[in-house]
Amino acid sequence: MHAVVILVVALLVALGAAPVFAQDTEALRKELEQLKRQQEQYQRAIDALSQRLQRLESQPAPVTTAPPSGPTGPSPANPQSQMAPPSATDLLRPRQPFALYQQRGSGQLLFDMGVTGDFVGNITQHNVQKSGTGTFAGRENRFFPREVELSLFGQIDPYARADVRIEAGEEEPGAATGVSLAEATITLLTLPYGTQAKLGQMRNRFGWSNVIHEHDLPWVDRPDVYRMFLGEEGLAEKGVEASWVPDFLPFYVQVLGGIFNGDNETAFGHGRLTSPLVTGRVMTFFDLTDTMALQVGASVANGETPERLRSTLVGYDIKFKYRPDGWLHPLLTLASEGIYSIRRTERGVDVNGDGIFDTFQKQTRNSFGWYGWTELQPWRRWAFGARYDSTQYSASPGYQWAVEPYVSFYPSEFLRFRLAYKHTDRTQRDVLDLNGNGGSGRIMDEWLFQATFILGAHPAHAF
Amino acid sequence: MIRRISALVVVAVMVAAAMSPPAAQAARKLRVVTTIPDLKSLAEAVGGDLVDVDSLTRGTQNFHEAEVKPSMMLKLRRADAVIENGLDLDAWADVAIEGSNNQNIMRGGPGRIEISRGVEVLEVPTTRVDRSMGDVHPRGNPHFSLDPGLAPIITQNIVDGLARLAPEHRAAFEQNRKDFLAKLDSHMVEWNKAMEPVKGSKVVVYHPDFIYFLTRFGLVQAATLEDRPGIPASPQHLVNVIRQMKEEKIKVILVEPWNDVKLANRVAEEAGAKAFVMATAVGAVKGADNYIAAIDYNITTLSKALR
Numbered sequence: 073m074h075a076v077v078i079l080v081v082a083l084l085v086a087l088g089a090a091p092v093f094a095q096d097t098e099a100l101r102k103e104l105e106q107l108k109r110q111q112e113q114y115q116r117a118i119d120a121l122s123q124r125l126q127r128l129e130s131q132p133a134p135v136t137t138a139p140p141s142g143p144t145g146p147s148p149a150n151p152q153s154q155m156a157p158p159s160a161t162d163l164l165r166p167r168q169p170f171a172l173y174q175q176r177g178s179g180q181l182l183f184d185m186g187v188t189g190d191f192v193g194n195i196t197q198h199n200v201q202k203s204g205t206g207t208f209a210g211r212e213n214r215f216f217p218r219e220v221e222l223s224l225f226g227q228i229d230p231y232a233r234a235d236v237r238i239e240a241g242e243e244e245p246g247a248a249t250g251v252s253l254a255e256a257t258i259t260l261l262t263l264p265y266g267t268q269a270k271l272g273q274m275r276n277r278f279g280w281s282n283v284i285h286e287h288d289l290p291w292v293d294r295p296d297v298y299r300m301f302l303g304e305e306g307l308a309e310k311g312v313e314a315s316w317v318p319d320f321l322p323f324y325v326q327v328l329g330g331i332f333n334g335d336n337e338t339a340f341g342h343g344r345l346t347s348p349l350v351t352g353r354v355m356t357f358f359d360l361t362d363t364m365a366l367q368v369g370a371s372v373a374n375g376e377t378p379e380r381l382r383s384t385l386v387g388y389d390i391k392f393k394y395r396p397d398g399w400l401h402p403l404l405t406l407a408s409e410g411i412y413s414i415r416r417t418e419r420g421v422d423v424n425g426d427g428i429f430d431t432f433q434k435q436t437r438n439s440f441g442w443y444g445w446t447e448l449q450p451w452r453r454w455a456f457g458a459r460y461d462s463t464q465y466s467a468s469p470g471y472q473w474a475v476e477p478y479v480s481f482y483p484s485e486f487l488r489f490r491l492a493y494k495h496t497d498r499t500q501r502d503v504l505d506l507n508g509n510g511g512s513g514r515i516m517d518e519w520l521f522q523a524t525f526i527l528g529a530h531p532a533h534a535f
Numbered sequence: 536m537i538r539r540i541s542a543l544v545v546v547a548v549m550v551a552a553a554m555s556p557p558a559a560q561a562a563r564k565l566r567v568v569t570t571i572p573d574l575k576s577l578a579e580a581v582g583g584d585l586v587d588v589d590s591l592t593r594g595t596q597n598f599h600e601a602e603v604k605p606s607m608m609l610k611l612r613r614a615d616a617v618i619e620n621g622l623d624l625d626a627w628a629d630v631a632i633e634g635s636n637n638q639n640i641m642r643g644g645p646g647r648i649e650i651s652r653g654v655e656v657l658e659v660p661t662t663r664v665d666r667s668m669g670d671v672h673p674r675g676n677p678h679f680s681l682d683p684g685l686a687p688i689i690t691q692n693i694v695d696g697l698a699r700l701a702p703e704h705r706a707a708f709e710q711n712r713k714d715f716l717a718k719l720d721s722h723m724v725e726w727n728k729a730m731e732p733v734k735g736s737k738v739v740v741y742h743p744d745f746i747y748f749l750t751r752f753g754l755v756q757a758a759t760l761e762d763r764p765g766i767p768a769s770p771q772h773l774v775n776v777i778r779q780m781k782e783e784k785i786k787v788i789l790v791e792p793w794n795d796v797k798l799a800n801r802v803a804e805e806a807g808a809k810a811f812v813m814a815t816a817v818g819a820v821k822g823a824d825n826y827i828a829a830i831d832y833n834i835t836t837l838s839k840a841l842r
């Protein structure tokens with residue numbers, strides 16, 4: 073049965089790609105012939121060169137440019153020009169796999185590389201540290217590298233690009249830093265009808281902020297609603313995501329659909345394609361004026377929790393930017409995202425009062441969380457902002473709210489320092505004492521500090 | 536679950552089927568999108584009424600840091616061709632192009648036209664560069680589009696690109712190009728005449744946006760106001776520039792409309808000179824609304840300022 077589904081999907085992909093290849097068959101055949109001819113020429117050139125090398129080597133070392141003796145075989149007039157790097161038109165034509173690789177000169181990287189470093193520190197009350205429920209859970213009152221990331225990206229060939237990010241960061245207090253694969257994707261760019269497919273391990277495009285890496289966020293920490301519903305790092309999954317941009321609408325719309333294992337620690341942990349995490353998103357965008365723009369999106373994710381209970385998230389996102397004419401940065405940014413969680417939960421019921429659960433009752437638990445954010449950047453190097461968070465808990469009763477004003481300072485485009493103060497208030501019912509040592513995270517006051525650098529190439533972000 | 540996936544697949548098939556294949560392209564105009572307005576003007580000159588051209592940016596913008604907006608992706612979604620400057624000036628366009636999901640214009644696609652091919656690039660770093668020098672242009676100075684002497688190369692690249700998509704119109708593109716270059720040549724005579732008396736004059740620029748233009752007309756870029764690109768100039772550097780301007784009797788500072796015009800004015804005042812906002816691109820200032828008009832504006836401004 074699974075095989076059938078896979079077969080159908082494969083067929084679909086093949087069908088989609090077929091017209092493209094059909095058009096190219098003739099061109100490809102010609103290309104192939106040309107390549108064959110080229111290769112023969114190269115072979116001759118190489119033969120000639122190696123003959124010459126042999127001759128030179130067999131001679132005593134100090135020679136004053138000995139005239140070429142005898143015929144050097146049917147070598148082309150100028151072997152050098154035969155070995156010239158491919159011209160721009162050569163590059164535009166589709167090629168045999170790895171033909172480019174064989175042709176290129178040594179030392180030139182054919183992809184981009186960058187390193188980003190993101191260091192954070194936080195200072196908070198002792199009872200929060202004891203309870204282990206701070207914004208950087210388990211790492212309260214510490215300074216540490218949260219995410220030092222090596223990113224490699226570029227075109228694989230004319231049809232696809234690859235993005236790989238390897239990151240290291242502190243996950244628990246101590247000298248050790250773990251290294252992990254943060255992202256690795258192939259994006260098929262030349263599918264027909266305005267579609268693209270991305271497969272591999274990726275940050276999901278759910279809402280507008282989830283896809284953004286920690287160091288690129290406009291805040292020190294991810295919004296509470298994402299942290300509560302999807303864990304500290306948000307939603308990052310392994311699977312396939314397809315996008316479609318229709319060409320018949322007068323405004324930009326992007327439609328996304330994805331199928332993933334479901335490896336999220338909080339909302340979707342079933343982890344098997346037999347009951348996958350299925351996601352969808354519609355995003356649209358309006359230029360209100362030349363200087364003002366609005367982006368609006370809706371997202372959905374549906375899967376199973378580790379306990380095989382259904383879990384659905386529905387989200388909205390909206391973002392407004394005002395960038396005065398000729399400015400290099402926006403003056404005002406406003407945004408909000410919210411998630412509604414519908415989740416089956418299981419609750420133990422003690423029928424006969426012996427203190428042991430006799431049956432489990434399933435129930436549906438609905439919860440909601442959101443944030444509102446505003447940022448003012450009157451000068452290029454300084455930005456001031458604040459975020460208000462309010463979120464219920466997805467699997468248990470209670471809620472929390474927080475307010476977080478901050479200031480960002482950019483000595484240059486590639487270096488940023490940020491200082492934030494975050495006040496969090498949790499409901500009495502949910503006084504967290506994870507460590508069972510009397511700590512409490514009911515009220516938290518935190519100073520958050522962040523320093524971020526970018527070295528080398530960094531892919532630009534849209535809006 | 537299997538049923539759910541099957542349903543999804545069926546929906547996908549239906550959606551794919553509902554979208555008709557791209558319409559026959561014979562009758563309609565080529566839809567061309569350029570990254571900067573200079574190239575729009577040139578593409579219109581070459582394409583004539585066979586093309587519809589739109590630009591992703593406006594002349595008043597700083598092309599180094601254009602913000603990628605989905606409205607750019609909308610323009611690109613239906614484009615047959617995208618014309619880019621290259622040399623990393625408009626590298627941001629890659630993000631917009633990928634977001635357009637348009638297979639014609641992906642890197643390596645037939646509709647991707649880069650106009651820097653064949654241009655002799657100035658200010659290519661000959662030593663190791665890194666970002667301690669600011670936001671340098673590692674592949675050389677990319678601000679060449681408003682050098683009239685390079686118009687033949689640029690328009691040839693555009694002709695080649697457009698003819699790749701519509702081979703049946705190559706002759707028409709070639710003819711348009713010839714007509715345009717003839718017109719440009721007649722202006723060139725005037726421009727050379729206007730610049731002749733001020734040849735060899737020194738000017739100070741804010742960002743090295745004008746090096747091709749200045750070199751073309753025999754002017755000398757004596758200094759830049761920005762110490763290192765993208766990083767605010769240090770007061771010490773400005774003091775040095777002012778001293779140099781006084782010593783060498785430099786009377787003119789050229790500034791981009793998107794740059795810190797106030798700072799340029801202040802430095803000019805200190806040095807007993809004047810700052811001029813230049814047409815760094817088509818549409819950057821009033822009256823510079825096409826390629827020839829923009830160059831004309833710069834020639835008029837400079838020849839008056841330096842006299």
Ligand SMILES: [Zn+2]
Nearest residue numbers: 599672678742
């Ligand atoms: Zn520049």
